[in-house]
Amino acid sequence: MKVLAAGVVPLLLVLHWKHGAGSPLPITPVNATCVTRHPCHSNLMNQIKNQLVQLNSSANALFILYYTAQGEPFPNNLDKLCSPNVTDFPPFHANGTEKARLVELYRIIAYLGASLGNITRDQKILNPNALSLHSKLNATADIMRGLLSNVLCRLCSKYHVGHVEVAYGPDTSGKDVFQKKKLGCQLLGKYKQVIAVLAQAF
């Protein structure tokens, strides 16, 4: 057994290594049954819409708060430092079916949620006194968690979808400070852009 543990496990880890390793695991196993812990709210789609509207209304303020806290020259060079060029960002097709749109929404929110976690962690170290930024990041993350739960509930209850493959953004923990700042700014710029589309699509 020791040999197995010493040899097979690292092998499996190496075989499954890919970009984004160390990121959160998929939400549910592939063969998991679609069971919700609590009955879904009857007005679920309205809640999802309201959450998207709420996120959309605060996205720009969060973006401004973020790039202001990073110092010069971020506020004056948003096009080069905070352009929403985020690789591997999940796509969204507004003209798809509701099920397809919900699945894509789930992927996007999962991606954004993980990235917001990275940003929050980095900013607490980098800007420990920027309490308003921390507060807004936490509030946004909270809403996203609720939104994710609602979307999953909807997918499960109406479309019997219990598992959605998700991808996450790059982990910034090993990057230098400037890269952390820049990636965070780009992510929030992308978030501001995409949440407006999502809020309109639902």
Add this chain to the structure above:
Amino acid sequence: MVDISLCLRQPSCMVDSKRMRITSNFRWLLPAFFLLHLMNQVNSQKKGAPPDLKCITNNLQVWDCSWKAPSGAGRGSVYEVCIENRSHSCYQLGKTNTKIPTLLPGDHEITINPLHDFGSSISKFILNEKNVSFIPDTPEILNLSADFPTSTLHLTWNDKGSVFLHQSNVIWEIKILRKENVEVIKLLTYNTTLNGKDTVHRWSWTSDMPLECTTHYVGIRCYIDDSHFSGRKEWSDWSPLKNISWSFDPDYQGNVFPQDKVILVGSAITVCCVTQEKVLSAQIGNTQCPLIHLDGENVAIKIYNISVSASSGTNVVFATKESMLGTVIFAGYPPDIPQKLNCETYDLKEIICTWDPGRPTALVGPRNTIYTLFESFSGKYVRFKRVEVSTNESYQLFFPMFPNQEIYNFTLNARNPLGQSESTILVNITEKVYPHTPTSIKVKDINSTAVILSWHLPGNFANIKLLCQIEINKTNSVREVRNVTIKGVGNSNYPVAVDKLNPYTMYSFRIRCSSETFWKWSKWSNGKQYLTTEASPSKGPDTWREWSSDGKNLIIYWKPLPINEANGKILFYNVSCSSDEKTQSLSEIPDPQHKAEIQLDKNDYIISVVAKNSVGSSPPSKIASMEIPNDDLKIEQAVGMGNGILLTWNYDPNMTCDYVIKWCNSSQSKPCLMDWKKVPSNSTQTVIESDQFRPGVRYSIFLYGCRNQGYQLLRSVIGYIEELAPIVAPDFTVEDTSADSILVKWEDIPVEELRGFLRGYLFYFEKGERDTSKMRGLESGRSDVKIKNITDISQKTLRIADLQGKTSYHLVLRAYTNGGMGPEKSMFVVTKENSVGLIIAILIPVAVAVVVGVVTSILCYRKREWIKETFYPDIPNPENCKALQFQKSVCEGNSALKTLEMNPCTPNTVEVLETRTTVPKIEDTEIISPVAERPEDRCDAEPENHVVVSYCPPVIEEEIPNPGADDTAGTSQVIYIDIQSMYQPQAKPEEEQEPDTVGGAGYKPQMHLPVTSTVEDAAAEDDLDKTAGYRPQANVNTWNLVSPDSPRSTDSNSEIVSFGSPCSINSRQFLIPPKDEDSPKSNGGGWSFTNFFQNKPND
């Protein structure tokens, strides 16, 4: 000779030459040696001997000697080399160099003989170590590595010291080159020692430019300073260059270095951008920086004197066409020396050390200062590190205490990427006890005056004593603090007895503690309220008695015991009255009641009052019932000072027990009692104070002296705590009025409304009507106001004399006390008129009227004719007037004509022919009446609105005896106007002929226009026909008798100005005078005879 020649070429030989100079015996040999040397050289050249023998060594063990082949010597020449050492040896060589083991110090002859070369000669050399050069082997770099984050190069090489037998100092010279064109940027030396064995040396160097920016090259050489070698020492050759470079990651667009660098504020730093794109600009924050071009597209900037960074660092960015690359620099300070380092303990279990970090480092997160608290005796340490640090964080570290260790030597080390600092403190921890706040305060009774107070104090204080303070708070009392020293215990519960308390008293206890070797007090604990238990009342109640108004009952009063004497809740009182004969008792009078009434006879009784609570009874409080009469008693006045009224009396030795002062509101019914006060018998004064005293209220105060038999009233005083002004005015009336005086009488003001001792009245009077002087101030010093100050308060009347008759006077009366003036009451009185003056005033007008009447009568009588002609001329007889023969055809031409038109009807001319006048003259009728004038004027102005009376004047022939008339104008016009007809235009033309049909004699109106067809008119005409006498020109009933003063008549242009009565145009006089009641009345008067006398001016 050879030796000499060598010495000349070798500087080292100079030492030897000096040595030789010392041996003065050989001075004469020098020129000889020199000559021999020259000859030897000449011979050698001549013989084709090898020139120049050079020897070097690189290890001091073998000399490598070489010479040049002689001219003419071909390849394959063989040389015989002989070294004359201690043992002569020769060997043959087929080359021009040879390795000779290191020779012993001293000269050695070397002979080189080219063999098989008959043309060459033998060369001899004198070889000495001094002629050998020591050139170390070229060093070799074993490894060159780089630590890129710190921009440090690490170099390793081997000194090959095993080759050298002796210990020698070695100087290593290292050169650092940069960029592709290999510019030397640094030349550094490094000293080591050869110790006989191979040693690998490591050397590090930190670059001011990040190593990633460009390729760095390193070379090394050495110089061995062997003290045993006397020859020439030289630097070795440079080692081959080794380089280090950063491998560019093609996944990245570019990188900026250094990354996340922490530097000192004010220092300089080089930042470079390694990229394959062209960098357009670089900036730190918002400040542009000039670019320094490196290899390829790589650029760098140099930042000088960098300022302190924000918590998120200072951004340095390089802009390319499409992107921006950057890095973050954290400029801050090394940690300041920790200040105010203090270590103390709350519980002798753990030590808490606090400090002030001093100047902020401006570095947060992972770059924040790490504090390490190290204790030297125990060798233990604790560390303080916060990644997410808030601004207001307190800097403290907890260090566990060790058993049996009281002395601690702490060193607090502060360290961050820029440096470190430290601070130390040596403490005896038992002297630095700052206990926690005591908790769980509990109180337990011992008795009514003592309790056990206990509290909980966490901590291991078994080895020390605690000093605690107990704060005792009592309602309405000063705070008391008691110190107690108690031995510390391990279970942390501390009971302490607290005595000297009052029974049945609410206390609040608080505790704080420190060690006996005082350092700091703990915080005060929360207060603990506790009510001590009851005890028997310590004193009997303060008692007084009063006889009822009928003198049959004795009312006993007592005051409730103060809480410090009641010692509990008083439940009831027992009252007993005892005399020599009998005893009466009243038991268990409940507490709220503080009065009892007992029917007693006139015997002397001793009244006893006892208060009881749940524990026991108070001592009895006794008072005698008898009251000793005092005939010599006067009522005095007193006024308070401040909050009380001072009462003084003379010392009376007969008074054996306390004086009693009682007081009550004067308005209370008898027996009145508000309160009383007992004063020791030796006192002669007291101040009576009471919360019930109110300003402006009169109180009666009685001073009783106490003798054995009873109480005697000594003084009776009425007084005020403060006098106020009266709130009402005295009620006064006028008793009598004459032509020159008024008698006024007033009533007393009630005591309740007087509010002070009455000091007098002020009486004001002045002439004045009710409306004029009502609001005028009487106290403003006006001269017309007369004031009388009545200080005799018993006076209740006042006569005001020297007044004017029939004059209105304004009287005001007000009372005053020392507290001020009261309100005023005023009255208006008119004095009676003077009768003589009245009579005169009646008689004089009557006499004047009589005189005027008589004179008027006389004048009228004498001028009666003129009056008659003027006012009553004779009326001509209409029968004699021919003008009444109207021409009927004049107005009958148009049957439709209903109104009389003045225009355009041209007045007919009347031609009166007199016999004496032959020339007839026609004159236009002149209407001089204003009535006749108006139609022309008004016709133009209002032709459509105005009802125009079409007037066709009759032609009247009349003889007018007008002497003033022109002779040629013998005729005159007489026009009669029926004025009423002007307002009756509805007259029907058919009826106009009726008057003509009426024949009759006598007077006929000059014009009769039947303007109405009413029955009354017809009847009137019938009557008129019958009477045949004088008839008015119109119906009198239709006359509009309007007075000139009436509104309609006031208009001078009105058509009805003179319609009041029919009139003759010529005379313009009213034929019938208007009635008296319609006559104009004068409105300018309001005058009456009475007013004539009453409206006398005020003089």
